[in-house]
Amino acid sequence: MSEKNVVTAIHDALHDEMAADDRIVVLGEDVGARGGVFRVTLGFFDEFGEARVIDTPLAESGIIGVAIGMALHGLLPIAEIEFADFIHPAFDQIVSEAARMRYRTNGDFGVPLVIRVPWGGGIHGALYHSQSIEAFYAHVPGLKVVVPSTPYDAVGMLRSAIRDPDPVMFLEHKKTYRLVKGEVPEEPFEVPIGPADVKREGTDLTAIAYGMMMHLCLEAAARLHKEEGISVEVIDVRTLAPLDTATILSSVRKTGKAIVVYEDNRSFGAGAEIVASIAEEAMLDLDAPVVRIGGPDVPAMPFSTPLEHAFLPDADLIHDRMLELARF
Amino acid sequence: LPYYRDLGVVLVAGMTPEEVFLGLFAKASDPTSAGRQMPAHWGSRRLGIMSHSSPIGTQIPHAAGIAYAVKYRAEDAVVACWFGEGATSEGDWHEGLNFAGIHELPVIFVCENNHYAISVTQSKQMAVEDVASRAEGYGFPGVVVDGNDPISCYAAMKTAVERARAGAGPTLIEAKTYRFQPHTSDDDDRSYRSREEVDEAKRHDPIIRFGAELKRLGIAEDAGLETLAAEVKADVDAQIDAAWNAPDPDPDTLLRHVFAEDA
Numbered sequence: 266m267s268e269k270n271v272v273t274a275i276h277d278a279l280h281d282e283m284a285a286d287d288r289i290v291v292l293g294e295d296v297g298a299r300g301g302v303f304r305v306t307l308g309f310f311d312e313f314g315e316a317r318v319i320d321t322p323l324a325e326s327g328i329i330g331v332a333i334g335m336a337l338h339g340l341l342p343i344a345e346i347e348f349a350d351f352i353h354p355a356f357d358q359i360v361s362e363a364a365r366m367r368y369r370t371n372g373d374f375g376v377p378l379v380i381r382v383p384w385g386g387g388i389h390g391a392l393y394h395s396q397s398i399e400a401f402y403a404h405v406p407g408l409k410v411v412v413p414s415t416p417y418d419a420v421g422m423l424r425s426a427i428r429d430p431d432p433v434m435f436l437e438h439k440k441t442y443r444l445v446k447g448e449v450p451e452e453p454f455e456v457p458i459g460p461a462d463v464k465r466e467g468t469d470l471t472a473i474a475y476g477m478m479m480h481l482c483l484e485a486a487a488r489l490h491k492e493e494g495i496s497v498e499v500i501d502v503r504t505l506a507p508l509d510t511a512t513i514l515s516s517v518r519k520t521g522k523a524i525v526v527y528e529d530n531r532s533f534g535a536g537a538e539i540v541a542s543i544a545e546e547a548m549l550d551l552d553a554p555v556v557r558i559g560g561p562d563v564p565a566m567p568f569s570t571p572l573e574h575a576f577l578p579d580a581d582l583i584h585d586r587m588l589e590l591a592r593f
Numbered sequence: 594l595p596y597y598r599d600l601g602v603v604l605v606a607g608m609t610p611e612e613v614f615l616g617l618f619a620k621a622s623d624p625t626s627a628g629r630q631m632p633a634h635w636g637s638r639r640l641g642i643m644s645h646s647s648p649i650g651t652q653i654p655h656a657a658g659i660a661y662a663v664k665y666r667a668e669d670a671v672v673a674c675w676f677g678e679g680a681t682s683e684g685d686w687h688e689g690l691n692f693a694g695i696h697e698l699p700v701i702f703v704c705e706n707n708h709y710a711i712s713v714t715q716s717k718q719m720a721v722e723d724v725a726s727r728a729e730g731y732g733f734p735g736v737v738v739d740g741n742d743p744i745s746c747y748a749a750m751k752t753a754v755e756r757a758r759a760g761a762g763p764t765l766i767e768a769k770t771y772r773f774q775p776h777t778s779d780d781d782d783r784s785y786r787s788r789e790e791v792d793e794a795k796r797h798d799p800i801i802r803f804g805a806e807l808k809r810l811g812i813a814e815d816a817g818l819e820t821l822a823a824e825v826k827a828d829v830d831a832q833i834d835a836a837w838n839a840p841d842p843d844p845d846t847l848l849r850h851v852f853a854e855d856a
Contacts, residue, residue, distance in 0.1 A: 316665060327654050327688025334658020337643060339666060361648050370636050370644045371627035372850040406851050430853040
């Protein structure tokens, strides 16, 4: 075991995977000599060479399209999109091609592709370095969308994503990169794509979140326990597609109360799907209406500090809404 | 990597007329997709025909990626990728050729320039005379050939394959041709081109021209060509009947193959 932050954990796991399997190549903008803008591929260029660590032209659709071709011919490409906000030109390649390849060929072709995408706000990234993109892709059958938020989960799920025969959107919350630390075993391990994880057990209400919001839920839950004696169960969704509704519903049936927290624009976000599942399957087990906290429906997160804070749900807000829900 | 005009490419690659019609009739045994894709969207791992979709030009970066894998794995293979002149307006076309040029990949880009993207003429698609001239921007040769002359096409392709095999990188071949039919059965091409133009183009039909050339060279005679055409027609008719009588897909297959099933 050793304590690592999220970005170091991903770097080390990716390094070990590349060292063990020469079918793995990484490609993206600045992933070579620069080691990636977040240093996830630091040192890879010198160790694995330019054929495996590919600085691509500045063209996101081309990055994903080329990676799909590589995946169709025996390689295991890991494409890095520099910031989630820049992924939109690649939407067609991801949705029309990677996601639909297996279905449209009746299983004849598959695309074992991992797309690493740093996402999320709270880092003064302004309109175009703060976006949440998970809902666009979680809506598309044929794609798996994972959102690990701890070093352990990031490592384990990256290993699973690389071994997955289908395309995986591997979303890394930028704010967790250096802020969140945790123990990571030295020996290889996998965290399966799919199952959610109960990060904190509780009995009074269930908080369901992912990414940085999951950590804020843990913070709020700890305060509520200490100050009010309220017991909050926190579920880290970890995988948005396929969504582990069983774990969510089981917890909600136990506590009878649910709060869903996400920083994406509230409307039509991943939280809406989670709330819908609870409404469909666990309505009669609820003791209170489900609470949904999301980012406001404005086009993106502004640069100004007060405006950024106004956009993002924080631990105080989550704490207060949890308290209201517990007292309902 | 053919596109939807490339019936000839997939037949040469080994797909049978029956298999083509199994796709056209959306039958369960359609080797392309078991009745999922609309007609003319062929694919087959067995035959090395990569699957393609309906959005235009998305297969171009795939060709570059496959060629990258071929080079990375040091295989003696060459990738060929077909598209129309309309596709050259897409960003993916530029991104794919650019990547292929940078890495000097073993890939051949073949533009079948039939002068119309559905109804839009080449002059509204680009400001240059020849698609081939764009190759200069990617650092590899672009050549123009008479797309209605099989021998010219063969020669250009042979040169390009040799160049790719030698590690010298991609080639862009522009084959100038014509689309005798409307875009689809739903298209009425009288709204955008004259009958005179179509009739004139048909005088250069490559099948008729090639037949005449074979006769000129003393390789074939009228009687032989007519017999051949009759045999081919009878064979294809029989294969169409077989495809027509094949079973439809079971509705229960709708939910299959979203993800790998043995995972």
